[in-house]
Amino acid sequence: MDRDGRTWKVGELARATGLTVRTLHHYEHIGVVPPSARTAAGHRVYDADDVRRLYRVVALRAFGLPLETIRLLLDGRLDLIGLLRDHAAHVDARLEALRVLRTRLGMVLRTAEETGDFAPDDLLSLIEGVSDVNDTMGRYFSEEQLGALRERREQRGEDAVAAEIAEWPRLIGLVQAEMDAGTDPADPRVRDLARRWTALLEAFHGGDPALRDSLYRMRAENSEEVRTSGGPSEEMIAYIGRATAAG
Template identity: 60%
Template sequence: MREHGGRLWKVGELARLTGLTVRTLHHYEHVGVLRPASRSPAGHRLYDEADVRRLYQVLALRDLGLSLEEVGTALSGDVALVDLLRDHLSHVDRQLAALRSLRDRLTALVATARTARGLRPDDLLGLMEEVTKVEETIRNYYSEEQLAYLERRRQELGEEVIASVEAEWPRLIAQVRAEMEAGTDPADPKVRALAGRWMELVGMFHGGDEGVRDSLYRMYQDHSEDIAAQYGGPTPDMIAYVQRALDASAS
């Protein structure tokens, strides 16, 4: 039995601090990879310091491409944290290198395209090579089955719906940013409505598949700054703001 003399975290607090969702933590408990140390007299899940270390191990192994079933098997063998940290660091470094290289290539091509010389076939071939590297990076997060599922989702939704969603995202991000910068309480009904629509759009992507959703979140967590800088995506602070609004709606 574990001793609980140290700090304890409620499920909502742990979700907020880690950038996960309460639903994800519940799912981890359901599949047996992370069970809360105890429950409060009111029945609330309580996680201790050992659970936090365990959660990091779960996320690190997921980031390395393991399924939740494989994660459970690996952790049953008492994986060394230092080995996970080392492998996780190498994995993230490879991903960042691929994105930075693509960014540098695109920056150079934008400048070249504006000159009298214009773009040559070699320029475009080099760009395709960089895009391939990024695609390989994406495959570090999504299994072949998940990628096939996403392609089916795209076909089911249709190009018109996808174009509509892609056009709505920048507007939604701008609205959330405006409320956040204005200091609006995340529990405010208008922010909660924005957060609800946010999750609807995310849901259209993963279609309720928890594995695809978790892969999406992990990829974003690793590359949030690059995504925000290059593509105008939401910042980590904005994601946390939306999560607080969602938590307020769930309470």
């Protein structure tokens, strides 16, 4: 209790803390901050210790801790360091999930903006396609590899990544045109396209052999899905391989 033995009624405490009377009643009901006394008329009375406990509750709530956990912690029935360590891991997991969601949203938004107006069904199909791609990557890349890819993406910047993503359809179209024209893979034009192809792949895997192998395995085992979604066919990949060997 403070030096002058000050106490607060529930309305006064609500005004002083910015909480509602209803919230304070709820805190009392679940045992988080019960008032230390009541008047003869039955009104709640909070002393300085109650107020200190209340401010601790507010501070811990700011970390996202549930009220029951806070009650046990303040009653000395939980280890604070262990609790905060576990909660930090939980927050990290939520942040990672939000980063993945933000990446998916960014991909859909960029495609929609570059393509123009999307009908609702077209946009929903695009969202489903992006989710399918991310689910497929989850089967071929470990959590550590996915983390490394996200870190590389952050280091390179969203603009650079968006430019690389936009480059793929153009490059595939140019290669297909050379194939349709019957151009020899050893032709300088095709060899130049092959170098651009390799550079885009290396921008993704950064020269990491494990990432590269996972990428190639994912493409090989899902070749039909890759082709139908606008990716290269097996014939095109073989054509680029011959151009690379000739360079």
